[in-house]
Amino acid sequence: MRAPPSPPGPDRHRALAALDGAIALLVVILIAQMWVLGASLESYLAGHRDSALVGAITSAVLFAGSFGLFLFIRRLDRPAR
Amino acid sequence: MTTPLWRDEVSIRSADERYVSRRQLGKFLVLTSLGMLAGNTWLLIKAGLRGAAARLAPARIAAPGEPARGAVALFTYPEPEDRCLLVRTPDGQLHAFSQKCTHLSCAVVYSAARDRLECPCHDGVFSVRTGAVLAGPPPRPLPRIAVEERADGVYAIGVEDGDDGDPSDDGDRG
Structure with a gap:
């Protein structure tokens, strides 16, 4: 049986706005990660092997950021529902 | 409402x-x-x-004194499908490179008259001393094969990525 939805209110609207912001940030992080992967690949193919390490570290930091945002979304989502 | x-x-x-x-x-x-x-x-x-x-086992690729000055010897290194060329320039120095053009993988050839490596497919030109691109569409230098001349022959001892080295030492850009 489906739980009754929580009534709309200012808290809920704030939560929705925060969710939108978090998702927008996730998209920005993802675009940055795509660029990092593309640049690393191009650099690797050009024979610069050192850039692979820098690319991997940057990508890991960006992934940590996106995972943190995802946890934030989950945490925000639970009480609001 | x-x-x-x-x-x-x-x-x-x-x-x-x-x-x-x-x-x-x-x-x-x-x-x-x-x-x-x-x-x-x-x-x-x-x-x-x-x-x-890049740290590969040495392989004998030519007899002692080969090739002659201004001549080329073909060999494969490090795998049998990796075709390479060994050039002894007129000044007696040995240089070896992958034969695969970095543009579209055509086989590059040595032009003794111009003392440079040329790709006949799209007119790519490489320095025979550094492997650097001198002209044409290739985006990267040729991978260099490290060679060593020993008493019993010429040995390939490793593969180096082509660096963007200064092609001006060749003096024939373009």
Whole structure:
């Protein structure tokens, strides 16, 4: 049986706005990660092997950021529902 | 304002549905981010493996004194399908490079008259001393094969990525 939805209110609207912001940030992080992967690949193919390490570290930091945002979304989502 | 009858009949709360779709979108974005990280990690592993492969076992590729000055010998290194060429320039120095053009993988040839490596497919030109691109569409220098002249012959001892070295030492750019 489906739980009754929580009534709309200012808290809920704030939560929705925060969710939108978090998702927008996730998209920005993802675009940055795509660029990092593309640049690393191009650099690797050009024979610069050192850039692979820098690319991997940057990508890991960006992934940590996106995972943190995802946890934030989950945490925000639970009480609001 | 009264609620339309269909809203009472159909129990869909649009805000709730948006909540779920946002959470799912977030999950999808994080998984894609993980995919990007996997791609970068794969590149890192590949770069590490290539670094390890650069330390290859020496292989005898020519008899002592071969090739003659201004001549070329073909060999394969490090794998049988990796075709390479060994050039002894008129000044007596040995240089070896992968024969695969970095543009579209045509076989490059040595032009003794111009003392340079040329790709006949799209007129790519490489320095015979450094492997650097002198002219044409190739985006990268030719990978250099490290060679060593020993008493019993010429040995290939490793593969070096083509560096962007100064082609001016060749003096025939263009």
